[in-house]
Amino acid sequence: MKSDSIISVIRFCPLCGSSKLNKSNNFILSCSDCSFIYYDNPKVTVCSLIFNKDGQLLLTKRAEEPMKGFLDLPGGFVDQNETLEQALIRELSEELQLSVQEEDLIYYSSSVGRYEYSGINYFTVLVCYFCKKIVSGQEIKFDKDEIADIVFVRPEELNIKLLGMEDTKNLMTKFLKNKDYERQNFKN
Numbered sequence: 317m318k319s320d321s322i323i324s325v326i327r328f329c330p331l332c333g334s335s336k337l338n339k340s341n342n343f344i345l346s347c348s349d350c351s352f353i354y355y356d357n358p359k360v361t362v363c364s365l366i367f368n369k370d371g372q373l374l375l376t377k378r379a380e381e382p383m384k385g386f387l388d389l390p391g392g393f394v395d396q397n398e399t400l401e402q403a404l405i406r407e408l409s410e411e412l413q414l415s416v417q418e419e420d421l422i423y424y425s426s427s428v429g430r431y432e433y434s435g436i437n438y439f440t441v442l443v444c445y446f447c448k449k450i451v452s453g454q455e456i457k458f459d460k461d462e463i464a465d466i467v468f469v470r471p472e473e474l475n476i477k478l479l480g481m482e483d484t485k486n487l488m489t490k491f492l493k494n495k496d497y498e499r500q501n502f503k504n
């Protein structure tokens with residue numbers, strides 16, 4: 317099923333109730349009867365590249381739709397009034413009970429994609445950090461509501477088709493193509 321952008325499904329001005337709405341490229345919504353204007357900027361999400369001592373990358377298996385059963389990088393949506401680092405630290409704590417400090421996180425790269433949820437198709441921008449903290453897997457107690465399992469794979473053996481989210485696929489396609497896992501700052 318093809319889902320729609322939030323702008324395409326809004327039929328009345330949220331401020332004055334008018335139906336005289338102007339829609340530009342599914343990005344800008346404005347009202348002819350009042351000053352209301354809305355820009356459909358992307359949703360911001362964060363994720364992390366976390367490795368074990370053998371250089372294997374930690375991936376989570378999604379327990380929930382969308383993309384239930386597919387692999388993902390740990391992370392999630394940024395909340396209001398959160399920095400990217402705060403959001404990632406919170407997500408790693410909630411999802412994996414993994415305690416990470418801001419100084420453990422090194423910016424890697426970002427990517428874009430779409431995220432279908434409840435019939436709406438959102439634009440996303442995914443911001444990825446390399447995590448300096450090495451994990452063994454033993455210390456991880458994942459949130460079973462969100463995560464069905466965790467797996468470790470060698471980066472060069474990662475099958476992109478097993479990843480669920482479009483922005484994560486785009487990110488990891490670049491990661492593999494550039495062989496960024498060979499970067500010195502990703503070694504420990």
Ligand SMILES: [Zn+2]
Pocket residue numbers: 329330331332333334347348349350351352
């Ligand atoms: Zn209006």
